[in-house]
Amino acid sequence: MRIAVLGTGMVGRDVAGRLSELGHDVTMGTRDVAATLARQDPDSQFTAWAAEHPQITLATLADAAAGAELVVNATSGQASLAALEAAGKENLAGKVLIDIANPLDFSRGMPPALFVSDTDSLGEQIQRAFPETKVVKTLNTLTSALMVNPRQLADGEHTVFVSGDDTAAKKLVGELLTELGHTDVIDLGDISTARGTEMLLPVWLRLWGALGTPIFNFKIVR
Amino acid sequence: MRIAVLGTGMVGRDVAGRLSELGHDVTMGTRDVAATLARQDPDSQFTAWAAEHPQITLATLADAAAGAELVVNATSGQASLAALEAAGKENLAGKVLIDIANPLDFSRGMPPALFVSDTDSLGEQIQRAFPETKVVKTLNTLTSALMVNPRQLADGEHTVFVSGDDTAAKKLVGELLTELGHTDVIDLGDISTARGTEMLLPVWLRLWGALGTPIFNFKIVR
Numbered sequence: 001m002r003i004a005v006l007g008t009g010m011v012g013r014d015v016a017g018r019l020s021e022l023g024h025d026v027t028m029g030t031r032d033v034a035a036t037l038a039r040q041d042p043d044s045q046f047t048a049w050a051a052e053h054p055q056i057t058l059a060t061l062a063d064a065a066a067g068a069e070l071v072v073n074a075t076s077g078q079a080s081l082a083a084l085e086a087a088g089k090e091n092l093a094g095k096v097l098i099d100i101a102n103p104l105d106f107s108r109g110m111p112p113a114l115f116v117s118d119t120d121s122l123g124e125q126i127q128r129a130f131p132e133t134k135v136v137k138t139l140n141t142l143t144s145a146l147m148v149n150p151r152q153l154a155d156g157e158h159t160v161f162v163s164g165d166d167t168a169a170k171k172l173v174g175e176l177l178t179e180l181g182h183t184d185v186i187d188l189g190d191i192s193t194a195r196g197t198e199m200l201l202p203v204w205l206r207l208w209g210a211l212g213t214p215i216f217n218f219k220i221v222r
Numbered sequence: 223m224r225i226a227v228l229g230t231g232m233v234g235r236d237v238a239g240r241l242s243e244l245g246h247d248v249t250m251g252t253r254d255v256a257a258t259l260a261r262q263d264p265d266s267q268f269t270a271w272a273a274e275h276p277q278i279t280l281a282t283l284a285d286a287a288a289g290a291e292l293v294v295n296a297t298s299g300q301a302s303l304a305a306l307e308a309a310g311k312e313n314l315a316g317k318v319l320i321d322i323a324n325p326l327d328f329s330r331g332m333p334p335a336l337f338v339s340d341t342d343s344l345g346e347q348i349q350r351a352f353p354e355t356k357v358v359k360t361l362n363t364l365t366s367a368l369m370v371n372p373r374q375l376a377d378g379e380h381t382v383f384v385s386g387d388d389t390a391a392k393k394l395v396g397e398l399l400t401e402l403g404h405t406d407v408i409d410l411g412d413i414s415t416a417r418g419t420e421m422l423l424p425v426w427l428r429l430w431g432a433l434g435t436p437i438f439n440f441k442i443v444r
Contacts, residue, residue: 108341113340113341114340117339117340118336118339118340118424119330153443153444157443158441161425186432186433187432188428188429188432189432193425193428195424196426196427196428196429197425199339199421199422199424199425200421202340202417202418202421203383203410203419203421203422204418205418206415206418207410207418207442209410209411210408210409210410210411211442215444216443216444217442217444218441218442218443219380219440219441220433220438220439220440220441221375221379221380221438221439222375222433222435222437222439
């Protein structure tokens, strides 16, 4: 599938690299291509990673979205709505958008709070802003290394969730999750159920602290 | 141990019944003893249950707390602070208080929202109001049948969390959780980590809807 991954941070790189490895035709989208290529700090160093993934193209947010059949929002939560506006309503219309961002607000220090929760969610904000796009919230409840290689932990015996208004879109995303190696996908319901999975972040962050590693995941035992 | 369970609803009855079965000396606390005994609606019918548990005493909140070594808050979240005030600061001082309530706000319909979250929690509100009491938040992330009989699901292979400022209090609560049959107790840290576990409720409620049963629990796979 032709997939655009918006966002060139660690999460975007992990997702793009793995989808490409699985045989998908992946373009990464960034606000400013020249600036992304020029970044030198180790955490956001894109050029070295890109050199190891020559089959992955880098493009503007709009060009990446325009050429894609499916789009992944891997931008930071606070930047997501602006990034998707820059990608362009017309380039996203009719397409499935996988939203893996979290509404983390670092402005008041650590641990971050959520800038939207409980009675609304980032997933819903995106769906309302892009009504012709089929938003599916998923994968926001685990670290990116496990999003894309779940079998590295307990042979994949843990859970991911999907939330979205469009049943066919959730089916397509479910197939992609299976390709990645996920064995237990729970459909929580419409996009408003993203409130629940986004609100997992505070306990996720505390668990990271308590366990000393981000390599863990929720399993719904039933 | 002499334990007071405050709250005579389903959660309080499940907890009191099981602690008594384990050999503890259990008193239940209620705002108005006569009113509790007179209740006739099936959901809150106390008398029939009490007849099956003659070893469990019913008392006022204050009397129950005064006679106890350890207190369990099993009142509804919105009533918790008032119920604990009625139990009495002096009757709770120096004691471990297990808080299993959730800050659910049903005033805007279903699913309920949270009346406090993200930057504060009910656990912290209680700890601030009762600084001489050792509040430990736990068991608020699963249905009461599993709180007290976790082995009925996957032989107990799932997780409960503890949050609290007092290490010795958390150790005592951990021992009680082991007695109940819990096999995996994660200490998240101080009482502010209750924000995380209280914020699990929205996804818990959606999972109940998606799975069609409350007999499930989170397991932290690591």
